[in-house]
Amino acid sequence: MTAPLTVEGLRQLKARLRAEGKAREEAIRARVTVHMGTCGIAAGAREVLEAVEACVREEAATDVWVTTSGCAGLCSREPMMTVERRGSPGAMYAGLDAKKAREVFASHALGGKIAEAHLLCIGSERTD
Amino acid sequence: MILASPLPRLEDVPFFAHQRLVVMRHRGRIDPERIDDYIALDGYEALPKALLEMTPEKIIGEVKTSLLRGRGGAGFPTGVKWELCRKAPGERKLLICNADEGDPGEFMDRSVLEADPHAVLEGMVIAGHAIGAGEGILYVRDEYPLALRRMQVAIDQAEAYGLLGSDILGSGHSFRIRVIRGGGAFVCGEETALIASVEGRAGRPSPRPPFPAQRGVWGFPTTINNVETLACIPAILLRGGAWYASMGTETSKGTKVFSLVGKVKNTGLVEVPMGTSLRRIVFDIGGGIPDGKRFKAVQSGGPSGGCIPEGLLDLPVDYEALTKAGAIMGSGGLIVMDETSCMVDVARYFLGFLMEESCGKCTPCREGILRMHEILTDFTEGRGTEAQLALLEELAPVVKDASLCALGGTASNPVLSTLRYFRDEYKAHILDRRCPAGVCRSLITYVIDEGRCTGCMVCRRACPAEAISGGKRKPHRIDPERCVKCGACRESCNFDAVRVA
Amino acid sequence: MDAERLDGIMRRHDYAPSGVIAMLQDLQREERYLPLEGLRLIAERVGIPASRVYSLATFYRSFSLKPRGRHLVSVCLGTACHVRGGGRIMDKVTRDLGTPQGEMTPDGRFTVEPVRCVGCCGLAPVVTVDETFYGGMTQQKVAGVLRRYE
Numbered sequence: 001m002t003a004p005l006t007v008e009g010l011r012q013l014k015a016r017l018r019a020e021g022k023a024r025e026e027a028i029r030a031r032v033t034v035h036m037g038t039c040g041i042a043a044g045a046r047e048v049l050e051a052v053e054a055c056v057r058e059e060a061a062t063d064v065w066v067t068t069s070g071c072a073g074l075c076s077r078e079p080m081m082t083v084e085r086r087g088s089p090g091a092m093y094a095g096l097d098a099k100k101a102r103e104v105f106a107s108h109a110l111g112g113k114i115a116e117a118h119l120l121c122i123g124s125e126r127t128d
Numbered sequence: 129m130i131l132a133s134p135l136p137r138l139e140d141v142p143f144f145a146h147q148r149l150v151v152m153r154h155r156g157r158i159d160p161e162r163i164d165d166y167i168a169l170d171g172y173e174a175l176p177k178a179l180l181e182m183t184p185e186k187i188i189g190e191v192k193t194s195l196l197r198g199r200g201g202a203g204f205p206t207g208v209k210w211e212l213c214r215k216a217p218g219e220r221k222l223l224i225c226n227a228d229e230g231d232p233g234e235f236m237d238r239s240v241l242e243a244d245p246h247a248v249l250e251g252m253v254i255a256g257h258a259i260g261a262g263e264g265i266l267y268v269r270d271e272y273p274l275a276l277r278r279m280q281v282a283i284d285q286a287e288a289y290g291l292l293g294s295d296i297l298g299s300g301h302s303f304r305i306r307v308i309r310g311g312g313a314f315v316c317g318e319e320t321a322l323i324a325s326v327e328g329r330a331g332r333p334s335p336r337p338p339f340p341a342q343r344g345v346w347g348f349p350t351t352i353n354n355v356e357t358l359a360c361i362p363a364i365l366l367r368g369g370a371w372y373a374s375m376g377t378e379t380s381k382g383t384k385v386f387s388l389v390g391k392v393k394n395t396g397l398v399e400v401p402m403g404t405s406l407r408r409i410v411f412d413i414g415g416g417i418p419d420g421k422r423f424k425a426v427q428s429g430g431p432s433g434g435c436i437p438e439g440l441l442d443l444p445v446d447y448e449a450l451t452k453a454g455a456i457m458g459s460g461g462l463i464v465m466d467e468t469s470c471m472v473d474v475a476r477y478f479l480g481f482l483m484e485e486s487c488g489k490c491t492p493c494r495e496g497i498l499r500m501h502e503i504l505t506d507f508t509e510g511r512g513t514e515a516q517l518a519l520l521e522e523l524a525p526v527v528k529d530a531s532l533c534a535l536g537g538t539a540s541n542p543v544l545s546t547l548r549y550f551r552d553e554y555k556a557h558i559l560d561r562r563c564p565a566g567v568c569r570s571l572i573t574y575v576i577d578e579g580r581c582t583g584c585m586v587c588r589r590a591c592p593a594e595a596i597s598g599g600k601r602k603p604h605r606i607d608p609e610r611c612v613k614c615g616a617c618r619e620s621c622n623f624d625a626v627r628v629a
Numbered sequence: 630m631d632a633e634r635l636d637g638i639m640r641r642h643d644y645a646p647s648g649v650i651a652m653l654q655d656l657q658r659e660e661r662y663l664p665l666e667g668l669r670l671i672a673e674r675v676g677i678p679a680s681r682v683y684s685l686a687t688f689y690r691s692f693s694l695k696p697r698g699r700h701l702v703s704v705c706l707g708t709a710c711h712v713r714g715g716g717r718i719m720d721k722v723t724r725d726l727g728t729p730q731g732e733m734t735p736d737g738r739f740t741v742e743p744v745r746c747v748g749c750c751g752l753a754p755v756v757t758v759d760e761t762f763y764g765g766m767t768q769q770k771v772a773g774v775l776r777r778y779e
Contacts, residue, residue, distance in 0.1 A: 013167060073397045076395040233709045311690065313689050329685075389751055395750070478708075481745065590769070592724055
């Protein structure tokens with residue numbers, strides 16, 4: 001149990017997390033986010049995540065950061081996954097399964113080449 | 129790098145291009161089980177501002193400036209609601225986050241809880257400070273196991289950081305949150321019923337006044353806010369009420385999350401500025417109707433809502449416009465119906481739902497809904513008469529006017545709105561004993577189009593009633609005497625040879 | 630039913646009358662349904678009339694007073710599932726299992742219940758088995774799903 005944060009402590013934590021995040025983004029090759037709300041999981045997101053994690057192990061790709069999020073919003077195209085490579089916009093992939101996720105991983109996360117066959121769009125949602 | 133054909137960009141995909149994210153501002157960007165992800169963005173930035181730099185009155189003022197209205201359905205101004213509770217006499221006050229998303233066909237709240245739990249918690253702590261409550265209750269549907277788990281993880285993490293608990297950020301404000309799992313009763317969406325349920329009683333509404341802001345849980349002044357409402361709060365405090373109020377229409381500000389489902393190509397969660405037209409939502413964002421079918425209606429507002437026809441698709445979504453059209457905003461469910469959806473069946477469906485969910489306390493709701501459902505069942509089963517139609521039209525306003533709470537008070541909406549826009553479908557059921565959409569089982573027959581049938585035997589094997597005859601490569605036939613109208617043949621046919629007549 | 634475990638549940642909720650709904654939820658999680666004996670024990674220890682416990686157990690839809698099979702099949706009949714044929718899925722499941730809604734199959738394998746929306750509307754029609762969600766169901770597919778459960 002850590003001590004409760006003060007306002008200053010929260011500010012410092014935020015600054016540290018941002019710096020760490022930035023450093024991590026610069027150190028890694030790619031970040032892969034599997035979108036896992038109830039809908040995504042129902043459509044097979046867990047299998048997608050497992051496939052991606054297996055890829056990381058098989059390729060010993062320790063410089064690929066695999067993470068998850070809640071739902072990406074487009075239920076009818078689940079399971080979905082976002083791949084971001086340093087210095088280029090992320091890409092959203094849709095309608096995946098374990099096999100397709102492996103293809104996307106090999107092509108985009110490892111190779112830097114967008115896997116067009118499964119691509120939904122380039123770019124990720126940002127708020128203004 | 130030059131590409132032969134340009135790859136689609138997010139801003140070219142209509143589903144995303146027309147959305148504006150406030151509630152879902154962190155969609156796809158944070159791991160909901162890591163508080164650090166939330167903090168690394170703009171998470172818990174509004175909290176110190178609210179607790180240390182703003183008085184409760186100032187917070188309420190800002191929320192009033194935003195003109196945010198409750199997203200649970202009734203659309204009551206949130207700032208005013210908070211002010212009433214703030215001003216209510218009493219030392220102990222409570223805040224309830226209503227996450228008992230009860231309308232069938234909707235999942236906005238589930239998604240927010242699952243994707244951005246800390247936004248809800250941060251909104252709750254701020255709301256607690258504003259109304260003067262030291263305790264919060266998160267009332268979540270038990271049918272949402274993932275949301276429950278993620279909220280519990282979030283609460284534990286926020287407590288570990290001291291962002292929940294006593295003397296938060298050294299402000300002197302303490303706030304604790306207790307999770308209560310709902311029991312699956314739709315009526316608990318009604319505030320007084322919800323309070324009864326929180327107190328451990330059966331969720332039956334009671335007459336208002338007293339309003340919860342005066343006498344709520346255990347008799348203490350209580351504010352009940354919906355998940356989406358609370359998730360807006362951090363953003364409003366960070367960017368200002370005026371910013372929020374700059375989006376939307378005259379009477380409805382900000383953005384609204386809709387769950388867009390039914391007979392539409394792109395199903396999912398859609399957040400758009402208030403005032404966006406239904407046409408844009410259904411046809412641009414939703415991509416229109418699949419399989420080349422024709423649009424018929426969009427049902428808005430759940431069982432208390434209504435069906436909006438093609439002619440009103442350019443209607444801007446806001447509280448007043450939808451109400452005028454005979455529907456309601458509700459909590460944001462939009463269910464798209466096409467030519468194969470029967471509007472009489474839809475009305476019967478909602479009344480059946482409400483009949484089972486009526487708590488039974490007041491007679492107009494308990495008996496009135498039952499009678500309306502009986503009449504609608506007669507229509508869909510081919511026993512309807514014009515006299516019944518007249519009775520239905522007489523009964524519907526009575527149930528509306530005489531019921532104790534909003535469940536009965538809005539129960540007639542599905543009937544009235546379908547009667548208003550789709551009267552010809554009612555007439556077809558009653559006068560011609562025909563269901564134009566091909567839905568009502570008693571009024572349809574399945575037939576095989578011999579020209580299309582290849583005699584592949586697939587439907588014959590799928591039929592549970594052995595009603596299909598005909599050998600290999602010979603056209604099949606359905607024996608109407610044996611047919612149970614389950615539709616298995618139609619579903620299994622690869623040649624679109626099974627027709628509904 | 631294990632009376633000691635039930636007592637543990639009641640202790641977790643301080644034997645408080647306001648905690649009875651939560652006790653019933655926890656009991657149901659363990660037993661898969663609410664045995665009458667459990668309701669009586671709760672009434673006794675909490676010190677409220679058994680009729681009040683019974684009224685809660687019958688008011689809230691998520692409670693079942695009948696024993697349930699090893700797997701709970703919930704066929705979603707929310708609006709989106711309804712317009713996309715959820716009712717036909719329900720008919721198919723009950724017809725194949727030869728057991729009406731709310732009853733346990735004679736072999737104790739399944740209980741089938743309708744559910745008023747599981748919030749997975751984008752994938753309608755939806756069926757859940759225990760806590761696993763299956764979307765985009767058809768009569769054919771749901772038969773395949775049920776075959777996976779013993």
